[in-house]
Amino acid sequence: MIFRKNAEGMQTSSKSVVDRLVDNIIEAIITKEFKPGDKIPTESELSEMMGMSRNSVREAVKILAAYGILEVRRAEGTFVVSNYNDKMLNPMVYGIILSSRDQAGLIETRRIVDTGVLSTAIEKVTDREMKELEGSLHNLKSELLRERPSAERIFDADVAFHQSIMKLTQNDILNGIGIFVDRITKLSRIKTTENIIAMHRLEELYEMHKEIITVLRQKDLSKVSSVIADHYKYWIRVEK
Structure with missing residues (x-):
């Protein structure tokens, strides 16, 4: 043995x-x-x-x-x-938390996860699920276009939107990783949102999320990388 x-x-x-x-x-x-x-x-x-x-x-x-x-x-x-259960990811997450000062690494990790998730979701999304995603986008839009937008409320709506896409993968491990990355990057993402509010770019942020829906609806894998890259331009700028 x-x-x-x-x-x-x-x-x-x-x-x-x-x-x-x-x-x-x-x-x-x-x-x-x-x-x-x-x-x-x-x-x-x-x-x-x-x-x-x-x-x-x-x-x-x-x-x-x-x-x-x-x-x-x-x-x-x-x-x-x-x-599989979420506790299996804890050792990896603790390691990420201890090295969380490496913001560039965290951003890269989430970007890789988002790219893979969107590519997988394109292959699996149904018409019914597209309608549900459009509902999540509508909720995000409502927060973005408030008279007095809240960075934390926008963050919560953004997380809900991306987790809706994550669920389309039907992959519990990938979903678990995404949730943990959301937790670890919460502070930097809220700061990024505050920066976008100050620059009066919330309409642009909405259009970025709308483009994700368009790519999903059209099932256009060729646009996944560019859509995700565009999604991160303000976050990367803030962290630098």
């Missing part, structure tokens, strides 16, 4: 005992030794297999449960989760 084989090499690793066990269990899942829905060995069994204390095993299981990889069921045992 790969799990047992990996256990033999754990003594030479420079990582902590708990980190080594976490890595070992993940490797067993990757190699399909533990499959989605499988019950993994008990604490005492893992302790014996790995040659470590039950406390260390318990700590490793807690970490993997927090990551959404394992599920502890009382009176039943510990199981590999069967489906």
Whole structure:
């Protein structure tokens, strides 16, 4: 068994005992030794297999449960989760947060996500969904054209608009990444919106979003990159 084989090499690793066990269990899942829905060995069994204390095993299981990889069921045992859940993205998100001073990197990440999302949405959007998107655009327009526009209200309407497009991908992982990127970039996006308000460019911002709807309706993949790039010109200017 790969799990047992990996256990033999754990003594030479420079990582902590708990980190080594976490890595070992993940490797067993990757190699399909533990499959989605499988019950993994008990604490005492893992302790014996790995040659470590039950406390260390318990700590490793807690970490993997927090990551959404394992599920502890009382009176039943510990199981590999069967489906994707948002907690699986947390380790990556924490890393992004810790490096959040790299605004250019955050902008690039969201731009890449938006480009992929729009391309995928073009292939899947239906007429009914187009009407729903037009409703989201109308809500955004209402906020943009208020007599006294609020940057935070515009941000909320903008997020709702883009999340509506995100859902069209039918990809939970991509949707989860998009939501986290929205959270991480909230402050810079609100500042950008304040800047656009001060420059009296809200009508232009509306037209940018309207163009996204046009590209979706026409299913024009050739315009995706240019539409997304145009969407970011003020944000990039503010961050610089």
